[in-house]
Structures are given as C-alpha cells and as structure tokens.
Amino acid sequence: MSTDDELMADLRRIAAEADPVPRLVSERARAALSTRLVDEELAALLLDSSLQPELVRGDDDIRLLSFESGRISVELQVTADRGGRSVAGLLLGAAGEVVADSAGARQSTTTGPDGWFAFTNLPCGPTRLRVLAEDGTTTVTSWTLL
Structure with a gap:
C-alpha cells in the first residue's frame, strides 16, 4: 500500500470514530437503495x-x-x-x-x-x-x- 493509500485509510478510520454515521441514516439509505x-x-x-x-x-x-x-x-x-x-x-x-x-x-x-x-x-x-x-x-x- 502506498503512503497516500495509508493516509486515506487512516483518515477514514479517524472520521468513522470521531463522527460515525447515525443509525437512522444508515437504515434509510439501505431502505432507499433496496431494489424493487x-x-x-x-x-x-x-x-x-x-x-x-x-x-x-x-x-x-x-x-x-x-x-x-x-x-x-x-x-x-x-x-x-x-x-x-x-x-x-x-x-x-x-x-x-x-x-x-x-x-x-x-x-x-x-x-x-x-x-x-x-x-x-x-x-x-x-x-x-x-x-x-x-x-x-x-x-x-x-x-x-x-
């Protein structure tokens, strides 16, 4: 993995810990994307x-x-x-x-x-x-x- 890839992975991890996606947002996104x-x-x-x-x-x-x-x-x-x-x-x-x-x-x-x-x-x-x-x-x- 390149230095840029490592940096992006670290930034994703930090963002997920500091400001996780609210449960309701995840539920609504899954519902909206569920295929009819x-x-x-x-x-x-x-x-x-x-x-x-x-x-x-x-x-x-x-x-x-x-x-x-x-x-x-x-x-x-x-x-x-x-x-x-x-x-x-x-x-x-x-x-x-x-x-x-x-x-x-x-x-x-x-x-x-x-x-x-x-x-x-x-x-x-x-x-x-x-x-x-x-x-x-x-x-x-x-x-x-x-």
Missing part, C-alpha cells in the same frame, strides 16, 4: 395525517396513511403498541397476502373477505408494505417512518 423488482408496482403515499393535522379531528395518537397505485389503494391507521406500532389496514382493489417489511423484522398476514388486515407490535422506524395479490401481481408501498 421490475414487476412490482409502487403504491405512492397520498396522505399522511401527521403532516396535515388539520385534516384529522380527534385522537393525536392515531396516524392515518393512504397509499395508491394504478390498481390498488391501501388505507392505514397506525397507533402506538407496547413500544412499537399497531396497524389496521384496508386493501381496496385486490385480495391476498400483505407483508410488512421493517428494519430487521418482517410480518405477514392475509386480507379478510372485506379487505381488512392488521399487524401488531411492528417496530418503530422505516416500514413498507408489500401486497401479494391473488392474481399474482405485487405492489409495494413507499418506505414510511412509523
């Missing part, structure tokens, strides 16, 4: 009640999220749950399995005949839902901080 399969449709975030509190009356501990793609809509109600989050959801336009992906955890459930589904004790942090519809199509929501 080409055949998956993206359901974009349309509404987040935490960003528009004037649209929601009542309990401040309840957060409403709405995602939509060309085929489906996903409506979520998020509440605090034993240090994590509970999610009650309604899937419109499809039926099937719903998977919640978050940092280091994955839960799955199936929609009921009326489109309802639920998750309990999801970890706080970046989360996305993946809908595996009965017709074989897959839709994923954008990553959202719960």
